[in-house]
Amino acid sequence: MPVDHQIWLLVSLKLSGEATREELAQLELLMAQDPALKDELQVLTSIWKTRQAGLGINKEDAWLRHLNRLHSPATAPEVQVHPKRIKPWYWMTAAAVVFICFAGIKYFSNGKGYTFGKQTSHVYNTQPGQRMKLQLPDGTSVWLNVGSKLTYSGNFKGDKREVQLSGEAFFDVAPDKDRPFVIHTSTIDLRVLGTAFNIRSYEEEKETEAALVRGAVEVTLRNDPGKKIILKPKEKILVNSCRNDSAIYTLTGPKSTEESPLIVLSKIRYWGRDSSNNLESAWVKNKLMFDKENLENIAAKIERWYNVQVIITDNHLNDATYTGLFENEKLEEVLEALRLTGGFHYSIKGNTVTINR
Amino acid sequence: MQQENHIKDLQLRIALYEDMKAYNALYLLLFDGLHRFAYTMVKSSEVAEELVSDAFVKLWQIRHTINKIENLKVYLYVITKNFALNHHAQKNKMQLVQLDNLDVEAVMEFNSPENVYISNEIIGKIQGAIRQLPPQCRIIFQLVKEDGLRYKEVAAILGLSVLTVRNQLAIAVKKVTEALPSQYKTLFQFQDRFSPS
Numbered sequence: 001m002p003v004d005h006q007i008w009l010l011v012s013l014k015l016s017g018e019a020t021r022e023e024l025a026q027l028e029l030l031m032a033q034d035p036a037l038k039d040e041l042q043v044l045t046s047i048w049k050t051r052q053a054g055l056g057i058n059k060e061d062a063w064l065r066h067l068n069r070l071h072s073p074a075t076a077p078e079v080q081v082h083p084k085r086i087k088p089w090y091w092m093t094a095a096a097v098v099f100i101c102f103a104g105i106k107y108f109s110n111g112k113g114y115t116f117g118k119q120t121s122h123v124y125n126t127q128p129g130q131r132m133k134l135q136l137p138d139g140t141s142v143w144l145n146v147g148s149k150l151t152y153s154g155n156f157k158g159d160k161r162e163v164q165l166s167g168e169a170f171f172d173v174a175p176d177k178d179r180p181f182v183i184h185t186s187t188i189d190l191r192v193l194g195t196a197f198n199i200r201s202y203e204e205e206k207e208t209e210a211a212l213v214r215g216a217v218e219v220t221l222r223n224d225p226g227k228k229i230i231l232k233p234k235e236k237i238l239v240n241s242c243r244n245d246s247a248i249y250t251l252t253g254p255k256s257t258e259e260s261p262l263i264v265l266s267k268i269r270y271w272g273r274d275s276s277n278n279l280e281s282a283w284v285k286n287k288l289m290f291d292k293e294n295l296e297n298i299a300a301k302i303e304r305w306y307n308v309q310v311i312i313t314d315n316h317l318n319d320a321t322y323t324g325l326f327e328n329e330k331l332e333e334v335l336e337a338l339r340l341t342g343g344f345h346y347s348i349k350g351n352t353v354t355i356n357r
Numbered sequence: 358m359q360q361e362n363h364i365k366d367l368q369l370r371i372a373l374y375e376d377m378k379a380y381n382a383l384y385l386l387l388f389d390g391l392h393r394f395a396y397t398m399v400k401s402s403e404v405a406e407e408l409v410s411d412a413f414v415k416l417w418q419i420r421h422t423i424n425k426i427e428n429l430k431v432y433l434y435v436i437t438k439n440f441a442l443n444h445h446a447q448k449n450k451m452q453l454v455q456l457d458n459l460d461v462e463a464v465m466e467f468n469s470p471e472n473v474y475i476s477n478e479i480i481g482k483i484q485g486a487i488r489q490l491p492p493q494c495r496i497i498f499q500l501v502k503e504d505g506l507r508y509k510e511v512a513a514i515l516g517l518s519v520l521t522v523r524n525q526l527a528i529a530v531k532k533v534t535e536a537l538p539s540q541y542k543t544l545f546q547f548q549d550r551f552s553p554s
Contacts, residue, residue, distance in 0.1 A: 065410070070417060
């Protein structure tokens with residue numbers, strides 16, 4: 001080995017901290033013979049210790065962008081080894097969508113398993129502003145929307161696959177004829193044999209809604225278990241959790257103004273030309289959607305989506321309804337669009353949005 | 358060693374408890390190095406950030422099994438590299454891209470040095486020398502110096518032998534030193550101006 005290369009080998013070993021005791025002794029010996037080398041090493045050491053500046057990216061901001069990608073199934077890379085990516089929304093054309101609303105959301109720590117009796121319970125929840133995709137042991141995929149919680153026990157080894165949901169979720173259920181998939185909420189239970197659907201359930205909302213694109217879902221009311229409703233494709237169901245009587249209305253005209261019925265059946269709605277784009281599950285595609293909703297409902301959605309608090313100072317503002325679809329838009333942009341339609345005023349202070357006349 | 362144990366601890370917390378805080382801490386700990394590494398290959402800060410994000414998404418997807426990974430830091434560098442090569446392959450519609458064939462970008466923006474006065478002129482010369490290095494040599498220099506990776510870690514990431522990493526780093530250090538003709542004299546003259554002689 002040339003002597004010259006040997007010197008640089010020793011110098012670089014010393015700089016990187018990889019030199020052995022023998023190598024360090026060898027370097028000392030060389031430096032004793034050549035004082036210029038000692039000077040050079042001194043300068044090199046200071047250059048070595050000088051850290052590069054970063055590329056001007058705020059790590060915390062990058063983390064937030066990363067979280068968004070992590071919880072948005074559209075941008076997340078497939079975990080499969082196959083190089084070709086599956087079109088993530090292909091199956092959406094054949095999906096069933098279900099929305100439910102009920103009370104009592106408690107936050108547990110993220111997805112921690114705990115032992116309950118002899119079975120292990122798994123709890124997944126998302127905070128406001130946060131969404132998550134997860135896979136259940138049977139292969140079912142679940143997208144959890146903001147501020148939601150999903151619980152299940154064991155590993156689905158029994159004759160049923162049962163989960164508890166509060167909040168909103170989109171399910172792509174792995175087919176299994178022998179073991180129905182059951183979703184329990186405080187107002188209704190859903191029984192599925194193998195399809196994909198979306199469930200939503202927030203305590204702030206008075207109604208529970210379920211819409212189906214493909215397959216069949218059997219809905220049972222919690223307070224009237226004898227009554228079973230089969231949802232057909234492209235239908236959705238709305239259950240009012242604030243009333244106890246039961247009567248089924250098929251929605252043909254405008255909603256009754258006096259009292260809202262317990263259950264309303266209607267067709268799911270689409271936006272754009274693509275029949276896979278139903279409004280009920282637009283959130284899975286990172287879209288914030290309002291469908292003929294009043295400001296109170298919209299405020300609740302905005303609170304969860306942007307993790308802010310919305311205060312409406314004037315109840316009269318709730319009379320008007322709004323329809324709109326927002327994709328990757330900032331809070332200010334959404335509020336500005338609403339303001340232009342509704343003619344109200346708003347102000348944002350920190351995490352609080354105040355809406356007044 | 359301390360960092361190694363810290364990463365091991367985070368790795369365990371992610372694998373066993375799906376600990377988001379640990380996941381966040383790991384991201385912040387390794388972001389700069391991985392981002393710089395990706396940047397040298399794709400030359401776009403945005404794309405580099407996406408590749409790092411992809412690597413961490415993948416990590417989260419396989420979180421239950423990551424306890425089996427011996428060196429998580431190396432693992433993340435390897436998948437970031439693979440994502441970067443995939444990115445190039447897709448862009449150029451090529452079957453396979455080798456690191457050697459890539460025209461890599463050296464990232465050499467120095468912070469103002471502490472304790473020692475290094476003039477802008479010298480920094481410019483160092484940057485010039487690094488830019489002149491062959492791609493592989495440049496990446497090795499960066500990974501060892503900036504990211505504090507061990508020789509065997511760099512070897513594992515780049516798929517080289519430890520001996521190659523040793524030799525390439527020696528060449529890099531030599532070239533950087535050579536690019537500074539009588540630089541140490543310049544340096545000491547510079548310092549002399551401030552000494553109360």
